[in-house]
Amino acid sequence: MTLQQxxxxxxxxxxxxxxxxxxxxxxxxxxxxxxYKNTWALPGGLVLENEALETAVKRELKEETGVTIDYLEQLxxxxxPKRDPRxxxxxxxxxxxxxxxxxxxxxxxxxxxxxxxxxxxxPKLAFDHNTIFQTAEKRxxxxxxxxxxxxxxxxxxxxxxxxxxxxxxxxxQDIDRRNFRKKIMSFGFVExxxxxxxxxxxxxxxxxxxNKQKYDALxxxxxxxxxxxx
Amino acid sequence: MTLQQxxxxxxxxxxxxxxxxxxxxxxxxxxxxxxYKNTWALPGGLVLENEALETAVKRELKEETGVTIDYLEQLxxxxxPKRDPRxxxxxxxxxxxxxxxxxxxxxxxxxxxxxxxxxxxxPKLAFDHNTIFQTAEKRxxxxxxxxxxxxxxxxxxxxxxxxxxxxxxxxxQDIDRRNFRKKIMSFGFVExxxxxxxxxxxxxxxxxxxNKQKYDALxxxxxxxxxxxx
DNA sequence: TTATTTTGTGTACTATGAACACAAATGTAG
DNA sequence: CTACATTTGTGTTCATAGTACACAAAATAA
Numbered sequence: 001m002t003l004q005q006x007x008x009x010x011x012x013x014x015x016x017x018x019x020x021x022x023x024x025x026x027x028x029x030x031x032x033x034x035x036y037k038n039t040w041a042l043p044g045g046l047v048l049e050n051e052a053l054e055t056a057v058k059r060e061l062k063e064e065t066g067v068t069i070d071y072l073e074q075l076x077x078x079x080x081p082k083r084d085p086r087x088x089x090x091x092x093x094x095x096x097x098x099x100x101x102x103x104x105x106x107x108x109x110x111x112x113x114x115x116x117x118x119x120x121x122x123p124k125l126a127f128d129h130n131t132i133f134q135t136a137e138k139r140x141x142x143x144x145x146x147x148x149x150x151x152x153x154x155x156x157x158x159x160x161x162x163x164x165x166x167x168x169x170x171x172x173q174d175i176d177r178r179n180f181r182k183k184i185m186s187f188g189f190v191e192x193x194x195x196x197x198x199x200x201x202x203x204x205x206x207x208x209x210x211n212k213q214k215y216d217a218l219x220x221x222x223x224x225x226x227x228x229x230x
Numbered sequence: 231m232t233l234q235q236x237x238x239x240x241x242x243x244x245x246x247x248x249x250x251x252x253x254x255x256x257x258x259x260x261x262x263x264x265x266y267k268n269t270w271a272l273p274g275g276l277v278l279e280n281e282a283l284e285t286a287v288k289r290e291l292k293e294e295t296g297v298t299i300d301y302l303e304q305l306x307x308x309x310x311p312k313r314d315p316r317x318x319x320x321x322x323x324x325x326x327x328x329x330x331x332x333x334x335x336x337x338x339x340x341x342x343x344x345x346x347x348x349x350x351x352x353p354k355l356a357f358d359h360n361t362i363f364q365t366a367e368k369r370x371x372x373x374x375x376x377x378x379x380x381x382x383x384x385x386x387x388x389x390x391x392x393x394x395x396x397x398x399x400x401x402x403q404d405i406d407r408r409n410f411r412k413k414i415m416s417f418g419f420v421e422x423x424x425x426x427x428x429x430x431x432x433x434x435x436x437x438x439x440x441n442k443q444k445y446d447a448l449x450x451x452x453x454x455x456x457x458x459x460x
Numbered sequence: 461t462t463a464t465t466t467t468g469t470g471t472a473c474t475a476t477g478a479a480c481a482c483a484a485a486t487g488t489a490g
Numbered sequence: 491c492t493a494c495a496t497t498t499g500t501g502t503t504c505a506t507a508g509t510a511c512a513c514a515a516a517a518t519a520a
Contacts, residue, residue, distance in 0.1 A: 005276060007239045009309075009320055046235060049318065053309040077307045077322045079239075079283040088279065090239055090322070092307045161498070178500070179478070201487035202497025228454060391467075408469070409509070416507095431518035432466025 008089045011057045012044030012129065014075065014136035015067065015096040017103050017116055018153040020162060022169040025116040026133065027098075027105075028125070029064050032113065035085050036126035042133070043114070044091070057094045065114040066106020071097040071152035076135050083128045093132050095139055097152040144170055145228040148189070151210040159197055159205035183227055189215040238319045241287045242274030242359065244305065244366035245297065245326040247333050247346055248383040250392060252399040255346040256363065257328075257335075258355070259294050262343065265315050266356035272363070273344070274321070287324045295344040296336020301327040301382035306365050313358045323362050325369055327382040374400055375458040378419070381440040389427055389435035413457055419445040 015027040028040045043064045047056040054072065061067060072094055079090035105114045117123070119137065124130065143149055150166050160181060168175055184190055189211045198204040245257040258270045273294045277286040284302065291297060302324055309320035335344045347353070349367065354360065373379055380396050390411060398405055414420050419441045428434040 005238050006279060007237075007277065008235050009237045009239065047237065047309070047320075049236060050311045052311060053307065053320070074306060076304060077283065079277070079322065081280045081282060090277075090283070092309065092320070159498085176479075177498090178480085181499085182501095183477090198486075200497085201495070203485040203499075205498060224458060226458075228456075389467085406510075407467090408511085411468085412470095413508090428517075430466085431464070433468075433516040433518095435467060 006088060008087055009047045010044055010089050010091045011047055011053055011060065011094060012042040012091050012132060013057050013061055013069075013072075013094045013096050014042055014133055015061070015065075015069065015098060016119075016136075016140060016153065017067075017098045017100070018166055018169070019100060019103070020165070022165055024119045024169050026119055026122065027065055027067060028115055028117050028123075030113045030115075031126055039126040040115075040117075040123045041126035042093075042129045044093075046089075047092075053092050054094070057096075061096070067098055067104075067114075068102040069096045070099050070102060071149060075132070075139060078128055078132060080128070091127075091132070093135070095136050097149060099152065100155055141170060146225045148187075148210065148215060148225055157193055157195060157207040157209050159199075160208055161205060163208075180227075187215075187218070187225070189218065236318060238317055239277045240274055240319050240321045241277055241283055241290060241324060242272040242321050242362060243287050243291055243299075243302075243324045243326050244272055244363055245291070245295075245299065245328060246349075246366075246370060246383065247297075247328045247330070248396055248399070249330060249333070250395070252395055254349045254399050256349055256352065257295055257297060258345055258347050258353075260343045260345075261356055269356040270345075270347075270353045271356035272323075272359045274323075276319075277322075283322050284324070287326075291326070297328055297334075297344075298332040299326045300329050300332060301379060305362070305369060308358055308362060310358070321357075321362070323366070325366050327379060329382065330385055371400060376455045378417075378440065378445060378455055387423055387425060387437040387439050389429075390438055391435060393438075410457075417445075417448070417455070419448065 013027075017025045017027065019025070027043060029043050031037055031039050031041050043061050044057070045060045045064075047053060051059070053074070057072065058069065061069060073096075075093040075095040077090060077092045081088060083089065083091070103116075105116070122130070122133065125133065140149075144167065150163060150170075153166060154162050163184065164175060164177060164180060167180070190208050191211050193207045193209055195207040196204045197207055243257075247255045247257065249255070257273060259273050261267055261269050261271050273291050274287070275290045275294075277283060281289070283304070287302065288299065291299060303326075305323040305325040307320060307322045311318060313319065313321070333346070335346070352360070352363065355363065370379075374397065380393060380400075383396060384392050393414065394405060394407060394410060397410070420438055421441050423437045423439055425437040426434045427437050
């Protein structure tokens with residue numbers, strides 16, 4: 001009943017990065033081998049014989065881009081028979097976020113092969129990677145509304161406006177700053193520090209930080225984030 | 231850099247069924263071959279050479295249990311190197327729901343190998359299938375609160391109390407019947423029929439049905455189900 | 461005929477969401 | 491150095507949605 005399989009297993013990662021003021025980007029690499037040689041693609045590759053899936057993603061990311069990941073979760077597994085023109089390859093895709101300070105692409109060996117692209121201006125990608133990207137983008141938007149993953153795209157300490165801009169950028173809609181701030185602060189896991197930051201013109205901003213311990217404690221109580229009102 | 235792979239790809243399904251009055255069950259099969267011969271396991275098996283993943287699940291379900299699925303979505307991909315004691319096998323798991331009238335297990339060939347088990351009284355399962363089950367149960371609970379998947383566990387026409395009991399059973403908490411009914415009806419995609427059903431003692435109940443078209447139309451407007459208050 | 465079981469319904473109170481504008485602190489341009 | 495532009499920071503009112511709560515109606519069972 002069970003034919004001998006010749007299916008290969010790959011992992012691919014959709015990694016988002018955010019630079020202040022509305023720059024949401026995705027990390028891509030330019031393929032050096034056929035098929036799709038010289039085409040942009042998501043970082044990723046084949047899983048090794050005795051390697052866990054998540055280990056494989058992290059390894060590939062490090063090898064291909066040098067970027068350090070701050071948040072990583074499994075996204076979806078794509079397995080259509082013809083998604084790779086040559087062999088049958090199923091791809092377990094991952095969804096990742098990086099902080100601005102982990103944003104820089106490594107300067108050595110194949111540095112010019114990896115690059116950040118703004119999400120609104122992506123090239124045509126290899127394989128079904130555009131589909132994978134869209135799935136990730138959808139996940140990012142919906143997850144932002146009920147889990148505090150946005151903080152993994154910001155520095156450890158950030159002005160409140162960074163958080164606002166992150167939300168408006170990703171969701172593509174304006175928010176009321178007073179209501180947003182009131183709501184976020186009501187959760188109790190975002191705390192003001194005593195630092196103040198001045199950037200360009202305008203009143204200097206207090207810096208805030210995300211308190212993961214408090215968040216985890218709330219989670220145990222069946223807490224639900226829920227800022228879908230934004 | 232890329233060693234020759236010897237990884238096999240399987241699919242497994244966690245299929246939930248619901249019989250009236252608080253009986254939530256999962257579909258299991260008894261394995262006929264090593265490893266884990268004679269141990270209960272989730273239905274599933276290896277993906278064929280040119281077969282889509284979802285096709286594979288449906289095929290395995292049909293072959294092993296004869297049950298017709300009403301709702302199916304991908305759950306998670308499990309890929310720890312030692313999850314199968316013999317070969318490296320990654321499992322793409324699926325999450326399924328069946329209506330009561332599709333509940334019966336086929337009577338032919340290996341019928342006695344498939345069986346419904348109440349979720350609160352599962353045996354120890356083969357491989358990491360207990361983990362897979364737990365992941366599915368969690369998904370069922372959380373999904374019930376923001377997507378109307380509960381209807382895929384009921385008959386096409388059902389008394390309102392069936393819906394209530396479904397929610398109390400799966401979530402494991404009581405609900406206020408008046409508020410629940412008010413909320414569900416406010417969404418507009420549950421409609422009363424003109425049929426009335428009498429079961430045992432008590433006042434006979436109007437039958438209701440789920441209107442998928444109306445639901446889909448709402449979805450396009452960015453509608454969010456949200457009955458997490460239950 | 462009485463008790464038991466299940467369905468069906470409305471109102472008052474509370475909490476949360478939504479809408480809204482102006483002063484404070486700094487840099488920048490004339 | 492003064493006026494203007496830019497960004498941060500903050501409260502109140504109104505509308506909507508959630509929550510708590512009890513009893514009558516229609517049937518069967520004893």
